Amino acid sequence: MEELLRRSVPPLPPYETKEKAPPPAELRGAEFVQFYRALPPGPPRAELLTRLAQDFGVEHGRVAEAAGKVLQAREQRREPGALLQAEDRLRYYLNPQYRGLFQHLGRLEGGLRFLVELRGDLVEGLASKEVDGPHVKEMSGVLKNMLSEWFCTGFLNLERVTWQSPCEILQKISDSEAVHPVRNWVDMKRRVGAYRRCYFFSHCAIPGEPLIVLHVALTSDISNNIQAIVKEVPPLETEDTEKISTAIFYSISLTQQGLQGVELGTYLIKKVVKELQKELPQIKVFSTLSPIPGFTKWLVGLLSPQTKEQGRNELFTESEWQEISAITGDSSTETLKKLLNNNEWVRSDKLVEVLNPPLMRLCAWYLYGEKHRGYALNPVANFHLQNGSVLWRINWMGDTSPRGIGASCGMMVNYRYFLEDTASNSAAYLGTKHIKASEQVLALVAQFQQNSKL
DSSP states (O other): OOOHHHHHHHHOOOGGGGGTTOOOOHHHHHHHHHHHHHHHHHHHHHHHHHHHHHHSSHHHHHHHHHHHHHHHHHTTTTTTTHHHHHHHHHHHTSSSSSHHHHHHHHHHHTEEEEEEEEHHHHHHHHHSSSSSSSSHHHHHHHHHHHEEEEETTGGGGEEEOTTSOOOHHHHHHHHHHHHHHHSSSHHHHHSSTTTTEEEEEEETTTTTTTTTTEEEEEEESOOOOOOOHSSSSOOSSSGGGGGOOEEEEEEEEEEEEGGGSSSOOOHOOOOOHHHHHOOOOOOOEEEOOOOOHHHHHHHHHHHHTOOGGGGBBBBSSHHHHHHHHHHOOOOSSHHHHHHTTTTTTGGGGHHHHHHHHHHHHHHHHHTTTTTTTTTEEEHHHHHHHHTOOEOOOTTSSOSSSHHHHHHHOEEEEEEEEEETTHHHHHHHEEEEEEEEBBBHHHHHHHHHHOOOOO
């Protein structure tokens, strides 16, 4: 393995000769790809990636020397050209050696696909702790930045999926659906048929391969229930365009784990909006119907330490907790926690009715008030708010599937895109961390602040 890495990773030539350095032999890159793919997933690949990150990173001696020359140029107040050249030298030596390997592989036929696979292994390995440490995290970040340049919009193709699309594409779209799993071919036909649109981005170097997929429902109003979209059969195979005024983005799925963190979803939504405006100019309303992953887990986590004196739980009002306790037969939170964890609470109509007000306000706070580094804690909320959407409406029992009940107590949320305001909303969110929300959401947040104590 050591010998292979030494042959495959081109040494960083001295700064003075960087333009004259010959490119690595093509066979060496192909040899690396062949060797890597022959390794079984898991520890063998993890070992190679760890050695690549640790042994072929930045040459710290050269970096220190170049940084010293930048400081020297500043202290001596040398002419701007000398300072800029010293900074350029430092920038050059900050490149890790493995970056040269990745650049070389990206130029090979099939090399870009391989690099996406390799980054997928890095992402998966870091999540499972199979690979770990600052060197590996740094290498994953370097490769992500390189992929972000290679997968910019200029190299991406927008493609629409219909029932007449190649069977292989339909199968890939079906397999990659991560939000609302496709049950069968009849279900797939419905999702690309009348009153539905499905688009994906492909890359010019990986033609026909869906990278990220967006499903759209064409409706007359903003949908509040996903079952109406993914289960109900449209009455007619032919669309009545007079009934279409709204586009609902109800699922967006990244198909390649190696592209995690690469900005594709934002561009896909913007591109699809333009495509729909050309095809159906009468559409004036653009909204999502989005899941709220992690809400149930967050709520159950709060219930654990929340049992207080006199049996009162501070997430609920006194009267709410009395009603909940009367139904569950338990004045502590243990039974409610179990019911939320195993989805059994939805079998009781009374419990569903009683939990509606407190869970709605708790969900509003989870989306609006719970933060990570000042931004929305929920990843789906953070994504759409970064895009400039408005936190528009929380929908009770918006997803009654076992998955929806388990992840978010059955609730879904609409993020609405007012096209004329998305740029200013995005700037406000990214700059001042301000979340633009509707009156419904803000009223629920106010109820939470009045009735719940965290």
